[in-house]
Amino acid sequence: MSLIKVFYFARLKESLNYSTEEIELPSDIETIAELKVLLAQRGETWANLFSDKQTVRAAINHTLVDNDARIKSGDEVAFFPPVTGG
Amino acid sequence: MVRISVQTEDFDAGAELTQMRLAHPEVGALVSFVGQVRDLNDGAMVSGMHLEHYPGMTEKALAAIANKAMQRWEFADALVIHRYGDLKPLDQIVLVVVASAHRQTAFAACEFIMDYLKTEAPFWKKESTPEGERWVDAKEVDEAAKNRWNR
DSSP: OEEEEEOOOOHHHHHHHSSSEEEEEOTTTOOOHHHHHHHTTTTTHHHHSSSSSSEEEEETTTEEOOOTOOTTTTTTEEOOOOOOOO | EEEEEEEOOOOOOHHHHHHHHOOOTTOOEEEEEEEEESEEEEEEEOOOOEEETTTTTHHHHHHHHHHHHHHHHHOSEEEEEEEEEEEOTOOEEEEEEEEEHHHHHHHHHHHHHHHHHHHHHHHEEEETTEEEEEEEEEEEEEEHHGGGGGG
């Protein structure tokens, strides 16, 4: 069983109305890009957020990663809009 | 040696500069950057701002950025303080200080740290305007500013 923890921030958190969940990763989902496709299938709000209409950045275990980064069991994955600090 | 602080409290830039200066007799140059909340952004009056961040990742990202700068320039010391939570115009948001033997390194490293912070540190600004609240969009120009360090 591949259980991961997923966090959402800023505009994403607000649109989805929650900030974190645990997801059991299907065996065919191995990368951030594949996880985004899976999430986009959850409904209209999810599709709007995760189907490349807007940029969603990702981190695995607190490190920024690209779409082709691989996810493994126990990882903490985060999705968020491009950052705007400073 | 790099000090990172992510905090809601305000900071005293002058006191931080003095403290770093007095800790380093080998240092001839300190360069600092202070960012503050503006009352006007993208054509709207801003009455306040909420800064969200990713606890756990933020500190790590800022330390990685400062250490990357230190590997490139080998300066003596650096400090990054970034606030989060509710801020209003004229509030300080961020302080970066770099201390080095000579000024060129301190100027360059301070700018490098800010350019990377703007594009890689997990902070998100939400502004309060007369039309309501709005998330601030990331700017292409910030990404370009970071990328010029890789040319």
